Amino acid sequence: MSADITAPSRPASGPAWLWHIGLVVFVALWWLVYRQLIPASEWITALIPVDRHSHTGEAFAFFFYDVPKVMLLLTLIVFAMGVVRSYFSPERTRALLAGKREGVGNVLAASLGVMTPFCSCSAVPLFIGLVSAGVPLGVTFSFLIAAPMVNEVALVLLFGLVGWQVAVTYAAFGLIIAIIAGWVIGKLHLEGWLQDWVRDIHSGATAPDAADDAPLTMVERYRLGIDAVREIFGRIWVWIILGIGMGALIHGYVPEDLMVRIMGAEAWWSVPAAVVIGIPMYTNAAGVIPIVEALLGKGAALGTVLAFMMSVIALSLPEMIILKQVLTLRLIVVFIGVVGTGILAIGNLFNLLF
Amino acid sequence: MEIKVLGPGCAKCKATADLITRVAGETGKAVQIEKIEDMRQIVGFGVMTTPAVVVGGKVVHRGSVPSHDQVLSWLN
DSSP states (O other): OOSOOSSOOOOOOSOHHHHHHHHHHHHHHHHHHHHTHHHHHHHHHHHSSSOTTSHHHHHHHHHHHHHHHHHHHHHHHHHHHHHHHTTOOHHHHHHHHTTOOTTHHHHHHHHHHHHSOOOGGGHHHHHHHHHHTTOOHHHHHHHHHHHHHSOHHHHHHHHHHTOHHHHHHHHHHHHHHHHHHHHHHHHTTOGGGBOHHHHHHHHSOOOOOOOOOOOOOHHHHHHHHHHHHHHHHHHHHHHHHHHHHHHHHHHHHSOHHHHHHHHSTTOTTHHHHHHHHHTTOOOOHHHHHHHHHHHHHTTOOHHHHHHHHHHHHHSOHHHHHHHTTTBOHHHHHHHHHHHHHHHHHHHHHHHHHO | OEEEEESSSOHHHHHHHHHHHHHHHHHTOOOEEEEEOOHHHHHHTTOOSSSEEEETTEEEEESSOOOHHHHHHHHO
């Protein structure tokens, strides 16, 4: 048995230089295809016997342009993130965060939350791994809030469908919410509100340290990138098509003034309503962002729409149910309260500013 | 040989257990697979990402469904 533990011991397939060249060729091809998207989508839409400028025509054009565009963007960015993430691991993150003071720790934790490979089904062991290694509770929360909220799928979709300004804004404010909400939860000193068994681990010896990871080769990192693309597509392609289809319908059919009235900046209650509606809704970024884009196009206010999106992604009911194993109900309520308040503040700020 | 698969019953955890069963069948080795779904026990192994695999009391893999070759190397 080898000491090498997490490195996938797959058979070597071709020398490294072949992989590098393959990557360059792929990116070049990608760029060529990406540049042909608009003519190609217009050509496909023209094949359908409807008036291009009718509602139906608009909806089809939106669909045939946005679906391939999002798929292409996702392939490239998810691959790149898969490679970057191979330099990070939960174990390394834990080592970096252990013993960090609050403040600096919150900032570091939120940033690492974006970079560390994370799946919501590992939320509980990760949480305990961090807390038991002496990472302060508030810092752990900064990590747990940033990890799902600022993810590459959300950012790619915002970038591709809404624009880079909104994507950057979303990432910046997502991080700020994670940092501040974690800091506030830390200040409240709620360690006593963890479930009893988690407290016991906390006070006892730290978990045994798993062996260090062997360094990966570049080819192995590429493979991890490919795995990431395969996994994400397997999970979300239905959502993308449904979401964009839904967006296309809103695009073609929903009258503009209706959205301005319901979700415009003048309606003071629209941001709180967006947050509350977002909590029980469980979809991932892939499903919600095409709808967001269409709503924005119909005159919904940016702050309201961002608040809705953050609430859907960061405060989901299934995640609460998973976290219920380690947090008492009181702590979950505080968590929702603090994060919800942050989202509310940002939504209102945006509606005031823009 | 005793192999433990740690994970809270997610799809990947099931895939891991199934893969080990299959590879064990191919090699004809007598393997006892135990699925550990209780979070307290999982955490007790110091594992932060699931699914994880424990062979002979030692964590040999964590965070993903292992490859066929990896499973083979544990069995030998």
